[in-house]
Structures are given as C-alpha cells and as structure tokens.
Amino acid sequence: MSAFNPSEITIMIVDDEPSVRESLAAWFEDDGYVILTAQNAAEALQHMQNHTVDIILLDIKMPGMDGLALQDRIREFNTEVIIIIITAFATVDTAVRALKAGAFDYTTKPVDPDELSHLVRNAVEKIRLQRENRALRDSIDQLQFVDDIIGESAEMQKVLEMVRNVAPTDSSALILGESGTGKELIARAIHMNSRRRYFPLIPVNCGAIPESLLESELFGHEKGAFTGAQYRRKGKFEMSQGGTIFLDEIGTLSLKSQVDLLRVLEDREFHRIGGERTVKVDFRLICATNVNLEDEVKAGRFREDLYYRINVFTITIPPLRERRPDIPLLARYFVERHATAMTKVEPEISTEAMDVLLTHDWPGNVRELENALERAVVINKGDVIKPEDLPVQVGRETAGPRSSSLAEVEKDHIRHMLSDNNWNISRTAEQLGIDRVTLYNKIEKYGLKRPA
Amino acid sequence: MRDISIIPLGAHPRDVLLIELKHGIERVLPVECTIHEIPLDIETAFDSSRRQYHSTLILAHLLQQTDLTAGRLLGITPFDLFVPVLTFVFGQAQVNNRTAVFSTFRLHNEFYGLPQSQEILAMRTLKEAVHELGHTYGLRHCQGRPCVMNSSTYVEDIDLKPPDFCLPCRTHLQSVL
Ligand SMILES: [Zn+2]
Numbered sequence: 001m002s003a004f005n006p007s008e009i010t011i012m013i014v015d016d017e018p019s020v021r022e023s024l025a026a027w028f029e030d031d032g033y034v035i036l037t038a039q040n041a042a043e044a045l046q047h048m049q050n051h052t053v054d055i056i057l058l059d060i061k062m063p064g065m066d067g068l069a070l071q072d073r074i075r076e077f078n079t080e081v082i083i084i085i086i087t088a089f090a091t092v093d094t095a096v097r098a099l100k101a102g103a104f105d106y107t108t109k110p111v112d113p114d115e116l117s118h119l120v121r122n123a124v125e126k127i128r129l130q131r132e133n134r135a136l137r138d139s140i141d142q143l144q145f146v147d148d149i150i151g152e153s154a155e156m157q158k159v160l161e162m163v164r165n166v167a168p169t170d171s172s173a174l175i176l177g178e179s180g181t182g183k184e185l186i187a188r189a190i191h192m193n194s195r196r197r198y199f200p201l202i203p204v205n206c207g208a209i210p211e212s213l214l215e216s217e218l219f220g221h222e223k224g225a226f227t228g229a230q231y232r233r234k235g236k237f238e239m240s241q242g243g244t245i246f247l248d249e250i251g252t253l254s255l256k257s258q259v260d261l262l263r264v265l266e267d268r269e270f271h272r273i274g275g276e277r278t279v280k281v282d283f284r285l286i287c288a289t290n291v292n293l294e295d296e297v298k299a300g301r302f303r304e305d306l307y308y309r310i311n312v313f314t315i316t317i318p319p320l321r322e323r324r325p326d327i328p329l330l331a332r333y334f335v336e337r338h339a340t341a342m343t344k345v346e347p348e349i350s351t352e353a354m355d356v357l358l359t360h361d362w363p364g365n366v367r368e369l370e371n372a373l374e375r376a377v378v379i380n381k382g383d384v385i386k387p388e389d390l391p392v393q394v395g396r397e398t399a400g401p402r403s404s405s406l407a408e409v410e411k412d413h414i415r416h417m418l419s420d421n422n423w424n425i426s427r428t429a430e431q432l433g434i435d436r437v438t439l440y441n442k443i444e445k446y447g448l449k450r451p452a
Numbered sequence: 453m454r455d456i457s458i459i460p461l462g463a464h465p466r467d468v469l470l471i472e473l474k475h476g477i478e479r480v481l482p483v484e485c486t487i488h489e490i491p492l493d494i495e496t497a498f499d500s501s502r503r504q505y506h507s508t509l510i511l512a513h514l515l516q517q518t519d520l521t522a523g524r525l526l527g528i529t530p531f532d533l534f535v536p537v538l539t540f541v542f543g544q545a546q547v548n549n550r551t552a553v554f555s556t557f558r559l560h561n562e563f564y565g566l567p568q569s570q571e572i573l574a575m576r577t578l579k580e581a582v583h584e585l586g587h588t589y590g591l592r593h594c595q596g597r598p599c600v601m602n603s604s605t606y607v608e609d610i611d612l613k614p615p616d617f618c619l620p621c622r623t624h625l626q627s628v629l
C-alpha cells in the first residue's frame with residue numbers, strides 16, 4: 001500500500017467560464033493535484049487522448065456539446081474516470097440523468113469548500129481502491145506515517161505490532177497510557193494505516209471541554225438552537241465523516257454524555273442540537289484514557305455497556321520509565337528536531353547529561369522529555385548539552401536515596417515545578433508535559449496547596 | 453524575500469490583532485514584518501449580488517500598488533471573500549509569488565454563535581496568515597501530520613492544526629528563505 005500523494009491524481013476541469021476554471025484549478029493545485037483545464041467538449045476529449053485523467057469536474061451548460069452529452073461520449077471509451085457534475089442550476093431531472101449515465105456525484109455552484117473537498121476525497125478513495133485492487137498487496141505490513149513514534153525497545157515494538165494488527169480492521173480501539181506517553185500519536189498511526197486515512201482524524205480532548213459545551217462540540221447545532229447560535233455549526237462527529245474520531249480522556253465524560261455517545265455508537269446517526277434532520281455518520285472510534293476504566297465501571301462512574309463497546313482492542317503504551325533504553329534515541333531525535341526548527345547547530349548531549357536523562361523518572365513521560373530538551377536547545381551555550389542546561393528539577397529527586405515511592409517523587413516534582421513557576425498552572429502543565437486538567441487532578445490528589 | 457508587509461484592507465481596526473499578528477508571524481518564520489497602511493481601493497472586487505469580495509481581484513490589486521515593490525504582501529480584511537465557484541474562501545495566495553490575502557470574517561467565534569474570544573481570534577488569524585504565506589513560499593497543502601499547511605475548509609479545521617510547520621515543510625522553507 002503506497003502512501004497517498006495528490007500528485008499521482010489528475011483532475012480535469014471542464015467549464016466554459018474562465019474564472020471558474022482558474023479558481024478551481026488554483027484551489028486544487030494548492031492540494032498538489034495535477035490539473036488540466038478545458039473550455040469545451042472538444043478540448044476535453046483532446047486531453048483524454050493525451051493524458052490519463054482520474055477525475056473530471058464537469059459543467060453541464062456549455063456552448064456546443066453540453067456536459068451530459070460529453071459524459072456519454074467519454075463513457076463510450078472510458079468507464080473508469082470519475083465524473084463529478086458541477087452545475088449552476090441543478091434540476092432533479094438533469095441530476096438523475098447524469099447519475100444514471102454514470103456520474104459519480106453532482107453539486108451546484110457556488111459549492112461549499114467543505115463539500116467540494118469531500119466529493120473529491122471520496123473520488124480519490126475510490127481511485128485508490130481501484131489501483132490497490134490492480135496492484136499486488138505485498139507490502140501491507142509496512143507501517144506508514146510512524147516516523148514520529150520513536151522506540152526500539154521491546155515494549156514499543158509490541159505497541160507498533162498492535163497498531164499494525166488493529167489498523168486495517170476498522171474496529172474500535174482503546175489506548176491506555178499515562179499523560180504524555182503519546183496516545184494521540186498512536187491514534188494517528190492507526191488512522192494513517194487504515195483505509196480511512198484520506199478522511200479526517202478528529203481529536204477531541206473530552207477533559208478539556210466544559211460539560212455545558214460538550215454536546216454542541218460533539219454533535220453541532222442548528223442556527224437558533226440556543227441564544228447566540230446564529231449559524232449552523234458542525235460537530236466533531238460530523239467532521240469525522242469517513243474518517244476517525246479520537247476521544248481522549250474518555251474517562252472524564254459525565255454519565256449523561258456517556259449515554260449520548262453510546263447512542264451514536266449504536267445508531268451511527270444523531271441530530272444536531274435544535275435540529276430535526278437525522279445526520280448519518282460513518283466513522284471509526286478510537287478512545288484513550290489514563291484512568292483505570294474498570295475501576296470507574298465498578299464505582300458506577302462509567303457505563304459498563306459503553307466500556308465494552310469502546311474496549312474492543314486495547315493498546316497499552318508503557319510509561320517512559322519502563323522503556324528507558326529508548327531515552328537516548330528519543331533525546332537525540334528531539335534535539336535534532338528543535339535545533340532544526342530554531343535553525344541552530346544541533347548540539348551533542350554530554351554523557352553526564354544523558355545520565356541525568358536516563359535516571360530521571362519522567363512523570364510527564366515523552367512530552368516532559370521533549371520539553372526539557374527543547375529548553376536545553378534554547379539555553380545551551382556552545383555545542384554540547386550539559387546537565388546544567390536541563391531543567392534543575394530533572395535529577396533532583398534521583399540525587400537522594402532512591403527509597404521514596406514513585407508517588408512521592410511525583411508529588412515532590414510537581415510541587416517544585418509549581419513553586420518555580422509561581423503556581424502558574426498553564427506554564428507548569430506545559431513544562432511537565434501534561435494538560436491542565438491532569439495537573440489540577442494531581443494537585444488535588446496530592447493535596448498540594450499554594451503557599452499563602 | 454524575507455520582508456513581509458501586512459496590509460489592512462477595508463475598515464480594519466489598527467488594533468492589537470495586527471500587532472499580535474506581526475509578532476506571531478515573526479515567531480514562526482525567519483522574516484521581518486511591517487504593518488503598512490496604504491490606501492488601496494478594493495471596492496471593484498466587491499460583488500454586489502453575493503455581498504462578498506472576489507479574492508483573486510484583491511490579489512491583482514495588491515500586485516499593482518507601487519509603494520511596496522519588494523517582499524511579500526499579505527492583505528488582511530474583515531470582509532468575506534470568495535472565488536467564483538466556491539461559497540467562500542478563508543484566504544487566497546499566489547503559490548511561489550508575492551501576494552496573499554485572507555479574511556477574519558469567518559474567524560470570529562461570534563460568527564458561529566459562540567462567545568467572543570480575542571485569544572481564539574488571534575490564534576486563527578495567525579494560522580491563516582502563516583498558511584497563506586506558506587503558499588507564497590511554494591508550499592502546497594500538507595497531509596498526514598499536524599502542520600499549519602493542513603488544508604482547512606471549516607473553522608474547526610483551523611483550530612485543529614498547529615500554528616507552525618511540520619518538519620518536512622519547515623525544511624522546504626529553510627531552502628527558500
Ligand atoms: Zn491553503
């Protein structure tokens with residue numbers, strides 16, 4: 001399965017109006033497609049002789065041979081090319097005629113950008129399937145788009161193996177792991193290696209959205225659904241049409257939201273808030289959480305039926321401290337990445353600094369490691385990262401006796417970071433590599449208090 | 453090559469939004485950004501039946517002005533933009549060329565019936581600006597990784613992407629900047 005590249009798709013735009021040809025051509029060129037334009041049927045047929053055309057955007061009303069006649073003509077010698085009719089005045093009559101004669105779809109001018117890109121992505125997906133059927137499926141186990149997932153440890157290889165297994169199946173997946181372990185990267189890897197990869201991956205951080213807004217965020221609303229709703233708005237489920245929706249921190253959903261979610265999982269349809277029309281959606285669900293959902297089920301805070309629905313396939317990402325062999329690789333990767341982004345010479349990591357990195361417990365996991373190294377790239381002088389370039393907090397607890405429990409270390413670490421940042425929650429969360437909700441939860445869990 | 457002129461078009465308030473945009477662009481791109489208020493009449497780009505401005509015509513106007521003859525020209529307007537076949541566009545740019553324009557019309561939360569937020573508006577404005585500038589430096593839409601060059605047909609798409617470039621896109625920029 002080769003990665004999708006728009007430059008492998010040729011779109012021909014057939015319209016007698018120059019401004020329409022130019023604006024459509026420019027719009028699709030931005031996506032990287034190869035574009036041909038034709039102002040009449042004769043030009044279009046000429047192109048068909050000299051090029052392999054994959055998609056035709058066809059205007060119905062043209063002087064000379066009109067769009068429908070041209071479609072019939074093309075179909076005589078080419079049954080594969082995908083034809084999308086774009087017309088100023090679509091009558092039911094012409095639309096039905098066009099579809100019967102083998103048009104893939106039709107739409108009216110002016111067209112919503114979102115609708116147009118959807119039509120074309122649908123077409124591209126069909127082309128891809130056609131091409132795939134023709135080609136040998138020999139490289140199917142080659143994972144794509146995983147270069148951001150770094151790890152040679154057996155633990156991470158196991159995770160990638162599971163991604164490889166679950167990606168093509170379309171089944172729901174549940175990703176478990178502490179904050180900062182890269183759950184979204186794994187979700188993205190599953191999505192990018194599934195048949196849905198040409199459609200969107202929509203991440204939703206359930207923990208970051210206030211309960212009162214969550215329903216509108218997920219399902220959208222109609223104009224006038226509530227005070228201030230002056231325009232129709234798409235929800236995340238609708239945006240994920242054809243693709244994947246990734247619900248992070250699923251454990252924070254209220255029981256009411258759990259019922260809503262269960263319903264859409266069962267019916268694959270819903271109503272926008274204030275809407276009458278049923279919206280059908282085709283999506284794949286990936287969830288993630290850092291809490292133990294089984295405990296939540298036992299405590300009555302999470303619906304058992306929902307738990308079984310989302311927990312079809314589970315991938316557990318180990319915390320960084322359980323895959324320390326990956327730290328040097330990750331560290332070099334982040335240093336390179338941030339040095340490149342800042343157009344700095346890539347510094348080396350001194351042996352002493354690497355020792356600090358290797359022994360730290362990284363409660364904020366990979367994200368905390370990345371933040372620490374980004375900072376080190378900024379502040380290091382010369383071309384070597386030394387222990388003093390690392391956040392002072394790193395290694396502080398490892399200097400003492402190693403008898404303290406992990407929780408104590410974490411509590412200590414968070415307290416230090418908070419006081420270093422003058423209890424600025426956003427900044428502390430960012431440096432720890434966790435989100436604000438998680439930080440608040442930890443502050444509450446450890447009973448930390450801002451000094452008076 | 454490394455100069456960008458931000459040109460407010462129409463009744464754009466010369467407010468913090470423009471200043472923030474200038475600093476934001478300079479954080480993401482190795483360029484120097486200036487805000488230029490030059491009188492540029494874009495009324496000829498107005499389509500009275502659609503009550504929107506034709507963005508391609510605005511780009512042509514930008515290119516014709518004679519005050520700024522070097523660097524990139526980035527128009528920012530509060531008016532809704534369109535190209536003939538689409539209901540609207542957030543912005544438009546000439547790929548590998550000097551001019552880009554974008555609109556804040558659909559970047560306001562109020563447009564979607566949500567509470568006003570200066571912070572969200574500023575972030576969307578930055579992403580749109582950087583995206584269109586990315587086109588002028590020859591970048592196409594980027595897919596498969598989080599990147600400011602991801603294509604956006606809905607405001608939610610803009611919110612989903614980061615204000616910065618992914619590594620491959622950044623590498624391309626470094627080769628031209
Ligand atoms: Zn674009």
Ligand SMILES: [Zn+2]
Nearest residue numbers: 594599618621
């Ligand atoms: Zn990119």
